[in-house]
Amino acid sequence: MSDLEDEADFVIVGTGAGGATAARVLSAAGHSVVMLEEGARLVTADRPRDLLGAMAQAFRDMGTNATEGASPLPLLQARCVGGATAINSGIIWRLPDEVRREWSERRGLGELVDERGLSEAFDAIEGELEITDTAPSLWGGNATLMARGAEALGLVGKAIARNASRCKGSAQCLQGCPGEARQSMDVSYVPRAIRQGARLHARARVDRVRFDGGRATGVEGAVLDAERRVVGALRVRARRAVIVAASAVQSPVILWRSGLRGPVGETFMAHPGCAVVGRFDEPVGMGFGATQAYEVPLRERRMKLESISLPPEMIAARLPGAGPAWQERLAHLDHVAQWAVQVRMEAVGRVRPAWFGRGGEASVRYAPTRADMMRVREGVATLCRMMFAAGAREVYPGIAGVRSVLRDPSEVALVEAREHPQSHYSMMASHLFASCPAGADPATSAVGPDLAVHGVNGLYVMDSSALPTNLGVNPQHSIMGVTWRAAERLAQRTESAATRCVGAVRETAASVPLSSRTGAA
Amino acid sequence: MAFTDFERRWIVAIMSAFTTPEGELTVADGEADYVYAAEVMAAGSRLKARVGLRVAVWVVALAPAWALGRAQTLDELPAAGRTELIARLLDHRAYLVRGLATLLKLTATLAMMRSPAVRARSGYDRAADARSPSTRRALPLVTSQGVMT
CATH class of the missing domain: 3.30.410 (Cholesterol Oxidase; domain 2)
Structure with a gap:
């Protein structure tokens, strides 16, 4: 057995457009970050060029x-470091403005998708990822x-x-x-986060989130070998928060396996x-x-x-x-x-x-x-x-x-x-959305305007599942932009909260005891 | 979930029947490893898809019985008969049959195109400079910055 134990301020589950962007922002803010990825870390030179081999390795x-x-x-869907960004065509579309306005007005996400703030996030991403x-x-x-x-x-x-x-x-x-020209997450934000101090564990499958007194304290799952057999147990402790970014299919499943219910998984959408x-x-x-x-x-x-x-x-x-x-x-x-x-x-x-x-x-x-x-x-x-x-x-x-x-x-x-x-x-x-939708109302949304799971402290969802609806355009840039905003605000809140010595995890008026919203004891 | 010997025989009989020796792009014996492709597909898939692949092999292998009323398996038909039957299954009115036959067709093409020789014969990689000038001509290009030429 080769068990894996680790600990960080933020534990991020998934390394696609959402998880990698969160890692890039939070590690740049000086936080310790651990990224957990169920798939393998692929070396470009070793990636098979025939489709059978490519599918076996990355899909x-x-x-x-x-x-x-x-x-x-x-x-x-992909299953490798970089997630879908490692197999898609790298298409970039900013969040359409009518969709942004709808989320702002009907879902209460005005601050998260604030026009100016989101535009600045897109500007930054477009510069870093060489968008043309x-x-x-x-x-x-x-x-x-x-x-x-x-x-x-x-x-x-x-x-x-x-x-x-x-x-x-x-x-x-x-x-x-083959030339690593496409700035997918495996060749851009994941290595950048690592340079900024983050740690990456590939072939690390997360099964559920662990809680203590209504607060997410870490994750547990399995360590896999190259054949995807379980070779050890995984336990990673989160000092400040767990960020689930495992895709619109896998994120709600992890939340369900963690005992969370309500709107989780209820509003899956697609293109x-x-x-x-x-x-x-x-x-x-x-x-x-x-x-x-x-x-x-x-x-x-x-x-x-x-x-x-x-x-x-x-x-x-x-x-x-x-x-x-x-x-x-x-x-x-x-x-x-x-x-x-x-x-x-x-x-x-x-x-x-x-x-x-x-x-x-x-x-x-x-x-x-x-x-x-x-x-x-x-x-x-x-x-x-x-x-x-x-x-x-x-x-x-x-x-x-x-x-x-x-x-x-x-x-x-x-x-x-x-x-x-x-x-x-x-x-x-291949464009999947909205299975843990964000919104101000806990009755119709799984996560709040800061992408924190309603009623749970220290647990966030930052991927396409948190987008409240589908978009009508290719989603990776919207996922990155919204995640950038949420992660930036999380980093700021965490910093100011730490400064005030009142704890590292947010408390909001919407917070309710975990036991009232989950099947978990 | 390894395939049995007779399932392997069926896999080769089914997948090699997508092409005939008379067709323009032929696949010589041994050029495409159909069993390997099926095994990789099965090994990498979740249980439901693994079962689906095996069901596909059985449904198509036994198609002479349920589609033609003959007490034979597909590998016992003459080559032309196999190809004809498979073409019928690909267009079958029942979604299940059509879908299973298409799954096997995809697996067959995954095996075929792994062969550099078959891939070369398909023309997919024919040199870029052989492309028609008419498709390479510069068109007016609308970009986020406006119209370019």
Whole structure:
């Protein structure tokens, strides 16, 4: 056995956009910080370039997690230092102002998402993570054709802003940027926090938070080996606070396993989407250029269209059929383009610990509404039209029950001819939110305006689960910005409280005894 | 949850049937390690997905019986018959069947593209400078700073 015991002012569970940002801010303020990450710390040079190896190393459960029910929706999550930022395309969007205002006015988060304060946090992050619009020289054929299609249909698109100013266009974000140009958390805020004195324990799975007299005092869980077998017990003591930042699926599970109830896990939201593939006479070269470089935001229609270059394994599986027709298409993967639609769905789901699971294993119930599926259909139809407008010879809409190969723009009407259930699409969701939503009212929110769990001292949630709603844009920058604000204010409060010698943990009027809100004794 | 010998035989029969020797992009015997890909998938997945992968293998392997009414397993069909049946399962009206067949197709492509030779034949990595000038032409670019050219 190799048990792990440690102690710090702040114990942070998770090293994705939220956890790493909290570590960066709190360690810079002079606090001792321990970061705990269930996955491994990956060395860029050792990350496999084939998708099977990449998935085995960095994806949670090989990407096979899905929602419950008759039509499971795959939930793509990472499990490694850096979290999802280590496998995503580094897309940067500031929190849309209408969403910020809604959170401020309807959720009582005015101070947390104060316009000026949040803008300063975004400025700081954008400077540190080298945010730039993707230069045209890095668009590659996939994004360039998408721009052509959008232009032809009169849609307003733009270059995607990313945290990768030194991008060389290798189209390997999913496998880990080979040149470490993408400033994912594993190559930016995690090492920065370590330089500032923080400690990182990878393969350290947190199962629950420990309490003492209504105050979070640490976490316990398991130490894992490379095969994810338990090789020891984990106990880390928090002198000031525990910050849970394990994702919108795993954070509520950890809180549940810790005995917390109420709104925890009750309001899970997402941006599910699906992709359309097209074949062009001219070479596309999806393997060259930024993984994602061009987007068409359609916020009023609650959707966003994006170019997305994926590894050949995924594209091959997405091409229709089997046998000679499939093999003929497979032999021309350099002529294939892929674009996706992500929908800001109105559906609200629920997250619970899995019955027989351990650690963060979860059961997620989530069903898109009819209106959500209408938007998916609208998005797919729009992408099909864009493909033809850009010059596609064949378009593969990927909807069961609809002709698998469209050869003429008029055939897009087949997509729109009737409603298609979720099970007819090849959908997935990677933007997950709101399972521990922030708000002033403890009846409808799990954490307060400072992201402290209602009714518990010394326990915070700082990741996408604390965002009160989904956003309609890629979330990592909003997660970082909101976390930056919350962590900065926590550092200030902790400092002033320590100065006054009245203890290190906040006490608010909203605080109530832990036993009244938890199943824990 | 290791696969049994006959499950391994089924895995090879199923996954190699996505391609035929007559197709444009062929996969030679031994070029793709389908069993390895299935084992990695199973080992890295949570219990429900591991069970799902095994169920997929059984459902597709026994498809000649329940889909064609023949007392055979898929590996006992002639090669062309296997491919034809698998193509039918990929478009099956039942979501479960379609989904399980697609899971096996993804696993097959994970195995195929691990082979540098197969990947090269797919053209995915064909040199950037071979791309059409028309796709590389500079387009007006709308950025947060305005329109650039």
